[in-house]
Amino acid sequence: MSTTTPTTPSPTRRIQIHGPLPGPKARAYIERDEQVTSAALGRVFPLVPATAEGCWITDVDGNVFLDFFAGIATCNTGHCHPEVVQAVQAQAARALHVGGPDVYSPGYAELCELLVSLAPQGPYTGGWQVFLTNSGTESVEGAIKLARYHTRRQRIIAFRGAFHGRTTGSLSLTASKAVQRRGFGPLLSGVTHLAFPNRLRCPKGRDEADWGWEMAESQLRAVFETTTPPEEVAAIVVEPIQGEGGYIVPPDGFLQALRALTQEHGILLIADEVQTGFGRTGRMFAVEHWGVQPDILCMAKGISSGVPVGGFMARASVSTWPEGAHGTTWGGNPLGCAAARASIQIIQRDGLMENAVAQGEYLMARFRELARECPLLQEVRGKGLMIGLEMVDPPTAQQWVQSCFQRGLLVLPCGQRAVRVSPPLILTREEAEMGFQVMREALLALAG
Numbered sequence: 009m010s011t012t013t014p015t016t017p018s019p020t021r022r023i024q025i026h027g028p029l030p031g032p033k034a035r036a037y038i039e040r041d042e043q044v045t046s047a048a049l050g051r052v053f054p055l056v057p058a059t060a061e062g063c064w065i066t067d068v069d070g071n072v073f074l075d076f077f078a079g080i081a082t083c084n085t086g087h088c089h090p091e092v093v094q095a096v097q098a099q100a101a102r103a104l105h106v107g108g109p110d111v112y113s114p115g116y117a118e119l120c121e122l123l124v125s126l127a128p129q130g131p132y133t134g135g136w137q138v139f140l141t142n143s144g145t146e147s148v149e150g151a152i153k154l155a156r157y158h159t160r161r162q163r164i165i166a167f168r169g170a171f172h173g174r175t176t177g178s179l180s181l182t183a184s185k186a187v188q189r190r191g192f193g194p195l196l197s198g199v200t201h202l203a204f205p206n207r208l209r210c211p212k213g214r215d216e217a218d219w220g221w222e223m224a225e226s227q228l229r230a231v232f233e234t235t236t237p238p239e240e241v242a243a244i245v246v247e248p249i250q251g252e253g254g255y256i257v258p259p260d261g262f263l264q265a266l267r268a269l270t271q272e273h274g275i276l277l278i279a280d281e282v283q284t285g286f287g288r289t290g291r292m293f294a295v296e297h298w299g300v301q302p303d304i305l306c307m308a309k310g311i312s313s314g315v316p317v318g319g320f321m322a323r324a325s326v327s328t329w330p331e332g333a334h335g336t337t338w339g340g341n342p343l344g345c346a347a348a349r350a351s352i353q354i355i356q357r358d359g360l361m362e363n364a365v366a367q368g369e370y371l372m373a374r375f376r377e378l379a380r381e382c383p384l385l386q387e388v389r390g391k392g393l394m395i396g397l398e399m400v401d402p403p404t405a406q407q408w409v410q411s412c413f414q415r416g417l418l419v420l421p422c423g424q425r426a427v428r429v430s431p432p433l434i435l436t437r438e439e440a441e442m443g444f445q446v447m448r449e450a451l452l453a454l455a456g
Contacts, residue, residue, distance in 0.1 A: 060088055248297070264298055277304075
């Protein structure tokens with residue numbers, strides 16, 4: 009089938025903004041909300057959705073927005089894909105909840121079997137074991153616990169710019185923005201952060217793979233010889249492509265070097281695929297772009313297209329903890345399992361990974377044209393429909409996001425001064441071009 013027009017529930021639609029945003033109903037709702045909800049939520053824009061379908065969101069005032077952020081890279085099959093909705097409705101009529109740690113929850117094994125079948129290929133050919141959670145941060149927390157238990161080591165290595173969650177353990181690894189950590193210490197001890205390289209910063213004349221390998225090896229050798237003995241390191245935790253840190257793609261050779269060095273020292277490699285997984289970058293998991301097979305892989309977001317579910321899978325030889333060592337009341341909830349199985353089937357059957365490549369390459373080419381036209385846009389990077397647009401400074405990035413919102417397009421900031429483009433993987437070429445034109449018009453208006 010065509011990779012530019014997948015089978016989707018998203019009809020041809022148009023952005024419709026009826027007046028100044030937010031509209032009167034949205035303003036009234038926001039006023040109510042801010043009286044009773046935590047200020048920590050920190051909404052990016054004053055949007056109050058009423059309905060959502062495909063790549064489109066309609067707010068309570070009837071304004072229609074094109075969605076280029078997909079619920080923070082979560083709704084990979086689009087909003088309210090009819091097959092996902094049907095799967096959830098059918099399961100809800102049978103059982104809503106049974107208690108995963110205590111019984112064999114409906115759909116749990118089926119989802120785990122499916123995830124094991126998707127595990128990145130590599131030299132390890134033994135079995136995998138899956139633990140289902142409710143979210144990405146829970147998946148990372150579980151992976152940290154398992155790595156420490158299995159290796160009997162305590163230290164963890166992560167990367168500056170990384171985002172692994174906001175609960176205490178995962179927050180100890182997160183290093184994308186100071187506000188996410190400020191005031192919450194002390195966090196886990198024994199965490200070392202290294203620099204995460206951007207492939208577009210490869211020195212002129214250098215082979216990218218050699219440079220990427222050197223960026224990993226030189227940093228690890230330095231900390232192993234000074235502050236972080238390798239025999240005390242349980243795991244290296246890495247996003248194959250950084251998310252909140254700016255949608256940064258590492259150079260070829262970098263992840264391969266991490267894999268080689270972890271194996272040399274008996275350290276586990278944990279791939280955090282919470283934002284990169286399930287077709288977002290054009291592969292089921294982003295590590296597949298570099299042929300790397302991790303020891304543990306963390307999942308959430310795009311696994312279920314909007315229903316809270318996550319998980320982590322580990323090589324069976326690593327998953328050595330005993331019964332009762334870890335647990336969760338809601339993880340592997342029947343509704344989440346049903347949504348995840350339906351979502352993964354749609355991604356595979358309807359060519360959404362191929363579509364992510366086709367539309368992503370088209371959009372990045374268009375954004376590179378825009379960068380030549382407008383110097384406020386300094387760098388275009390990404391894989392598939394995970395695109396980062398580096399701006400000249402943080403205020404310009406924020407202004408671009410808000411200007412797009414006022415024109416009916418939803419995008420989010422990331423990193424220090426970047427804007428992310430992460431629409432549903434069902435995006436059509438017409439929708440891609442429509443969104444690009446809104447972003448171009450907004451940026452050129454900012455440039456004066």
